[in-house]
Amino acid sequence: MQQFILSSDVMRSIMKVVHQVAKYDVNVLLTGESGTGKELLARIIHLQSPRAQKPFVPVNCGILSGLMFEDKLFGHEKGSFTGAIRREKGCFETADKGTLFLDEVSEVPVENQVDFLRVLEDFRFLRLGGNELIEVDVRIISATNKDLKDQVKKGLFRQDLFYRLQVVPIHIPPLRDRKVVIHKMVGHFLDQLATTYKKPKPTVTPEVIDVFCHYDWPGNVRELRNLLERVFILNSGDAIGLEQLPSDFLWHFEELPAMDLAEVKRKAETRAILNVLNRMQGDKERAAKTLNISPRTLRYKLNRYGIKVDLKGNLLS
Template sequence: MKTRYTFPECAERSVLDEFILGCDIMAEIMAVIRQVALYDVNVLLAGESGTGKEMLAKIIHLQSPRAEHPFIPVNCGILSGMMFEDKLFGHEKGAFTGAVEQKIGCFESAHRGTLFLDEVAELPLDNQIDFLRVLEDFRFMRIGGNEMIEVDVRVISATNKDLKGEIKKGLFREDLFYRLQVIPIYLPPLRDRRNAIPGMVSHFLNQFEALYNKPKPVLHPEVIDLFVRYDWPGNVRELKNMMERIFIISTNKTIHVDDLPPDFLWHFRESTETMDLAEVRKKAETGAILEALHRARGDREKASRMLGISPRTLRHKVQKYDIRIDRIGGTFPDP
């Protein structure tokens, strides 16, 4: 399995190099992103906080024919009413008290590039109407202006709320929703792609080693097991912060479970009595093996390649954990 994605040369390679796939789900999402990036369709990225929506929005932009033009992020959560209009459409000198000079809004700044509407669910209803109007023909006037300005902008939005739920509550316009989400992309939480965790851990350690110019510690396998087990409600952001924390405070060459911050270990206070790490490993590995066999439609060689182990090791683990392959049997529905 490919853990990295190879991007073409471009101005802002860092975000592309930093993005870790680490699992099949993300590799599939990245294949969609690569296609979507080529066309000027509006994309709505949905997923919990910290799942990488902003990174992916930048990647779509950098993969698109608009890559040489600006990527302008707007946080819809902190703006409302006139402030939102001002931020997006700008104003003319003298448009209101304090408008001492002309100001270009985000729509104009993003001309020929991409406008990223972050936390779009927070957009107040009144502003949703203005916004929908602009998305129809990409023409608007600056506040206090009388000249129609036409822009060529691609819109990517992101939300960590269920927009359909917001529509039902009357907080989000259905017409705007369909306008924004021509292509919906859902980023699963980290707990639903646990097999990406070990790769991310080593990636972040390498990153901090370079950043802080300090040799990185080695994490004991039991530490990795705990990381794979933990649910990471803050997703990749929380994992990255944890790695930075460990990196900064570590004085030992090897980090053992006891060296982890007590508030992190606290999450395991009940289950540590009932589940030993061998059990945890068995559960995690059994799940991954069944998933791989399912995806490979029963082809053991293909499954072992997906798992990054030899067919012999796969056979050994199937026997050791008493995995009943016959139960997933000859019928493999399309993954």
């Protein structure tokens, strides 16, 4: 079974709620940024529930709309549309007696929301092209990285559907708000990687943990896991120090050089003007033409940037 790393007060209180809700078929809405562990938590709720031996069926609500959406969720009968060569079950039927995980539920197309709500209320539906009412017994857990209440306000998500889904809301905070867990997670993921790749588990220097704690992790736990996997695969040593971290990661900590745009422009224009003047042997008319500016503009820029050239177009300093 997958382990869910807690090590912070917020996560421990989340787990208490999880233990409670797992026992009952109550609808749970998991919210949190991408990569915070919503799907993993949904699986844990399922595994702690009386439905643990039955299927856990995840479905991404964001990729389909209209009939395709209905087909994916409710299935179809043979011949119900071109290409429907045999009867096909939808996710609701596949998840019968188990748990249906509605991922990115904010993306259920507005046109499908009414029918969807009805099914979530009585768990009865027709397959596309069918006339036999199918009845299923599924537990619903949904997840979103959007603010659903806000979507409701904007008219993009039905309010009744929202209340149906979020009987118990659980919010998972971003990794940057629970940095105390980073140390333990690093150990956990390296254990996992060592097992997966049959390679000894490396140690990690305190400097690396320190750097990790100073980073914001926009991709949350998924980003941390992926970074560790990359470092783990690419290094054969038995310790991970700062030198082992990829440079594109370390860039986040480097001071940016001054990037005054006016200065950048002055330097680039000066270089171009000198180059052209030099090639045109100091002929300002022709240089202006090549630079696609008027001779007047060229004179102005020479003045303004303090560029002085001799008759042959060489820089006089």
